[in-house]
Amino acid sequence: MIWEVFRQEKKGAAFAHAGSVSAPDAVFAEAFAHEQYGRRHESVALWVVPRDAIHEVNDFPDELLKTYHRVDGYSLKAKLKEARERAGTAAD
Amino acid sequence: MNESAFLEYVQSGGQVETGDWMPGDYRAKLIKFIEMHGNSELMGVLPEREWILRAPTLQRKLALTAKVQDEVGHSQLIYRVVEDLGKPREQCLADLISGKAKFHNVFHYPTKTWGDVGVIAWLVDAAAIISQKALLKCSYAPYARIMKKICWEESFHILHGRDVILTLMNGTGEQRELVQEAVTRWWGPLMQFHGNPIAKDEDPMYVWRIKSQGNEEARQQFLDGYVPQIWELGLTVPDPKLRKNDDGVWEYSEPDWGELKHVVTGHGPKTQERLDLRRRMLEQEAWVRTVVLAEAA
Numbered sequence: 121m122i123w124e125v126f127r128q129e130k131k132g133a134a135f136a137h138a139g140s141v142s143a144p145d146a147v148f149a150e151a152f153a154h155e156q157y158g159r160r161h162e163s164v165a166l167w168v169v170p171r172d173a174i175h176e177v178n179d180f181p182d183e184l185l186k187t188y189h190r191v192d193g194y195s196l197k198a199k200l201k202e203a204r205e206r207a208g209t210a211a212d
Numbered sequence: 213m214n215e216s217a218f219l220e221y222v223q224s225g226g227q228v229e230t231g232d233w234m235p236g237d238y239r240a241k242l243i244k245f246i247e248m249h250g251n252s253e254l255m256g257v258l259p260e261r262e263w264i265l266r267a268p269t270l271q272r273k274l275a276l277t278a279k280v281q282d283e284v285g286h287s288q289l290i291y292r293v294v295e296d297l298g299k300p301r302e303q304c305l306a307d308l309i310s311g312k313a314k315f316h317n318v319f320h321y322p323t324k325t326w327g328d329v330g331v332i333a334w335l336v337d338a339a340a341i342i343s344q345k346a347l348l349k350c351s352y353a354p355y356a357r358i359m360k361k362i363c364w365e366e367s368f369h370i371l372h373g374r375d376v377i378l379t380l381m382n383g384t385g386e387q388r389e390l391v392q393e394a395v396t397r398w399w400g401p402l403m404q405f406h407g408n409p410i411a412k413d414e415d416p417m418y419v420w421r422i423k424s425q426g427n428e429e430a431r432q433q434f435l436d437g438y439v440p441q442i443w444e445l446g447l448t449v450p451d452p453k454l455r456k457n458d459d460g461v462w463e464y465s466e467p468d469w470g471e472l473k474h475v476v477t478g479h480g481p482k483t484q485e486r487l488d489l490r491r492r493m494l495e496q497e498a499w500v501r502t503v504v505l506a507e508a509a
Contacts, residue, residue, distance in 0.1 A: 139357070139358055144504050145507075152288075155281075
C-alpha cells in the first residue's frame with residue numbers, strides 16, 4: 121500500500137508534500153515516514169495519508185475570463201492619475 | 213500531445229507528473245535510469261557497511277551507520293518513483309540479484325583500508341553529487357523532487373569524508389600513505405564514473421532532459437572541483453597527463469572504457485560477492501515480509 125507524506129518544517133508553516141512510502145499498514149507507514157522525513161529534525165509534524173484518500177483536482181477552466189475576482193483585474197494607474205489631476209494633487 | 217510536442221515541451225523546461233501522458237520510450241528510459249540509480253544506492257552501502265565494525269572510533273561508527281541509513285533510504289525513495297512509473301520494487305530487486313540490472317561501477321570494487329572508506333565518502337560521493345545535482349531539474353518532476361532531499365543528505369557525506377581524509381593526513385606517515393594508496397586505487401574508477409564523452413545532444417538522457425548536463429561536462433566539473441583539493445593536501449593522482457589547460461579545460465589520459473564495461477556487466481572484483489549478500493538477505497528476511505503482509509491483510 122502507498123502512503124503520501126506531508127511535512128511541516130516549523131510550527132505555523134503549511135504542510136507540504138514530501139514524498140511517499142510503501143507500507144502494509146498505518147503503524148509501519150508512520151514509522152517509515154518518521155525515519156524518511158524526520159530523523160534529522162527537518163520536520164516538526166507529518167501527515168501520513170493513504171494515497172487512495174487523496175482526490176486530485178487539476179482542471180481550472182476560465183471560460184468567462186473572470187478577472188473581476190483577481191488583483192490583475194484592476195489596473196488603477198490611469199484612473200488614479202486622472203483623479204489626482206482632478207484634485208490638483210498630482211506630482212509635477 | 214504527440215511525441216514531438218512532448219519533446220519540445222521537456223526541452224523548453226516543461227515538467228511531467230506521474231499521471232501525465234508520456235511517450236513509451238521516455239517512460240522506458242526513465243525506468244531504466246532511475247532503477248539503476250536505486251540499485252546503486254542500495255549496493256553502494258555495502259563497501260561501507262563492511263567497515264562499520266572496523267571503524268576507528270565510536271563517532272566514526274555512528275557517522276558511517278547514519279550514512280548507510282541515508283543511502284538505503286535513498287534507494288527506497290527512488291524505487292518508489294520507479295514503482296509509480298510501472299515497475300514494482302520486487303521486480304527491481306529480482307532483476308538486481310539475478311544480474312540483469314546494473315549498478316554504478318564504483319560499487320563493484322573492494323574497500324581495502326580505512327583510507328578507501330574516506331576516499332569513497334569524499335571523492336566517490338563528490339562525483340555522485342555532481343551527477344545528482346544534474347537531476348534537480350529533471351523533466352520528470354517526482355524524481356526531481358526527491359533529488360532535493362537526496363542532495364541535502366549527501367552534503368553531510370562529503371563533509372564526513374573530507375573529515376576522515378583530513379584526520380588521516382594530519383596523522384602519521386603511515387596514515388598519509390593509506391590515503392595516497394586509496395586515491396591511486398580509486399582514480400581509474402572515478403574517471404570512468406561519469407561515462408564515455410558522448411556528445412550531449414546524442415545522449416538520450418539529455419535529449420529527454422532526464423539529466424541536465426552531458427557526461428564530459430560532469431567529469432570536467434569533478435576535476436575542476438576536486439583535483440585542486442587533492443593536490444593541496446600533498447596527494448598525487450596517478451595520471452601524468454592530468455593538467456588544466458589555459459582555456460580552463462582539464463586534459464587527462466583516456467579512461468579505461470573496457471574496464472568500465474567489464475565491471476558494470478557483472479565482472480567487477482566484488483560484484484558477485486555483494487550480489488550474493490543481497491540474495492542471502494532477501495531470502496533470510498522473506499519470512500518478515502510474509503508475516504507483516506499477512507497481518508496487515
